[in-house]
Amino acid sequence: xxxxxxxxxxxxxxxxxxxxxxxxxxxxxxxxxxxxxxxxxxxxxxxxxxxxxxxxxxxxxxxxxxxxxxxxxxxxxxxxxxxxxxxxxxxxxxxxxxxxxxxxxxxxxx
Amino acid sequence: xxxxxxxxxxxxxxxxxxxxxxxxxxxxxxxxxxxxxxxxxxxxxxxxxxxxxxxxxxxxxxxxxxxxxxxxxxxxxxxxxxxxxxxxxxxxxxxxxxxxxxxxxxxxxxxxxxx
Numbered sequence: 001x002x003x004x005x006x007x008x009x010x011x012x013x014x015x016x017x018x019x020x021x022x023x024x025x026x027x028x029x030x031x032x033x034x035x036x037x038x039x040x041x042x043x044x045x046x047x048x049x050x051x052x053x054x055x056x057x058x059x060x061x062x063x064x065x066x067x068x069x070x071x072x073x074x075x076x077x078x079x080x081x082x083x084x085x086x087x088x089x090x091x092x093x094x095x096x097x098x099x100x101x102x103x104x105x106x107x108x109x110x
Numbered sequence: 111x112x113x114x115x116x117x118x119x120x121x122x123x124x125x126x127x128x129x130x131x132x133x134x135x136x137x138x139x140x141x142x143x144x145x146x147x148x149x150x151x152x153x154x155x156x157x158x159x160x161x162x163x164x165x166x167x168x169x170x171x172x173x174x175x176x177x178x179x180x181x182x183x184x185x186x187x188x189x190x191x192x193x194x195x196x197x198x199x200x201x202x203x204x205x206x207x208x209x210x211x212x213x214x215x216x217x218x219x220x221x222x223x224x225x
Contacts, residue, residue, distance in 0.1 A: 032212050043114075043201060044153075044216040051212070090152055095212050096143070096205075097166055100152040 002027050004092050006101035013081050014109045021076040021104050023065075023091030031093040033074045035065055038088045038103075047089075050074065061085070083108045112137065114204050114217035115184075122223045129189040129196070131220045135204030142185040143214060144177060147199040159185060160207070192224045 005024045013019055025031055032051050036044040048059025055067040065076045074091060086108045092100040115134040123129050135142050140161050145153040158166040159179040170177065174192075179185040189196055199221050203214035 034213075036216075043218040046213060046215075049213060092152075094155075096141070096158050097155045097168070098143070098145075098153075098203075098214060099155070100145075102152045 002031075002093065002099055004099050004101040006089075006091055006104050008104045009102070010105045010107070012107040012109060015083050016080050019076075019078045019081045019085070019106070021089050021091070021106070023074045023076065023101060024072050025074060025091075025093050026072065027093060032095055033065075033067065033091070033093045034098075035059070035063070035074075035076050036090045036092070036100075037061075038090065040087075044090065047076070081106075081108055083110060114202055114215050116200075116202050116217035116220050118220060119218060120221050120223070122225060123192045124225055125193055126191050129192050129222055131187040131189075131200050131202075131222070133185040133187070133202030133204075133217060135185070135202075136215055139204035139206055139215070141205045141207040142179050143203040143205070144185075144187050145201045145203065147201060147219075149198070153201060156187075189222075192222075194224050197222055197224045 003026045007022050034049040035047040038044050047063050048057045050057045050067045057065050063078050088103045088105045090100045090103050092098050117132050142159045144156040147153045155169040157170050157177045174190045176188045199219045201219045202217045205214045
């Protein structure tokens with residue numbers, strides 16, 4: 001069965017530090033993968049997506065993610081975190097029926 | 111270009127009442143999806159609709175839940191005889207349905223509280 005796993009429930013980083021959020025997927029074929037961000041009480045905003053082509057994907061707000069088929073991973077990265085990045089981040093995959101991971105809640109210390 | 115609109119944003123119902131959640135997709139989008147987010151959990155797919163058709167309802171509970179997307183007007187998610195376990199955030203998303211463009215745009219959600 002298709003599934004997405006986000007191993008880290010909570011992550012805390014200092015402002016200005018680098019960030020990597022982990023995501024592992026289980027799909028039979030080449031998946032459509034994505035990362036969304038959700039601020040408290042808000043809807044979801046798409047950060048970036050991968051369907052095919054270059055495995056390093058650039059997104060909004062300075063985020064990037066790398067698709068690694070050999071590791072079944074699609075980790076999200078940002079070189080320098082800002083306080084406004086504090087939110088919940090969801091990795092997922094699918095086409096019409098999107099499957100989401102459980103989310104990683106990011107806290108940013110000043 | 112207005113995004114996906116959902117109303118109401120907050121809805122309180124007593125056990126046994128009916129809840130109706132509305133979703134207006136982005137302009138030009140004819141595909142609508144509903145997801146449920148329980149507290150401290152990720153989003154779970156419920157149903158996928160196109161105009162006047164249910165395409166995939168594999169995530170819908172077998173009883174009390176129904177969804178429609180009529181030719182005119184918003185998509186409606188209806189929950190009959192609500193129970194406390196229905197308390198959640200319900201998100202609607204829409205997409206263009208164009209080939210190889212699977213991006214779904216999400217609305218702000220309706221937060222349902224059952225008392």
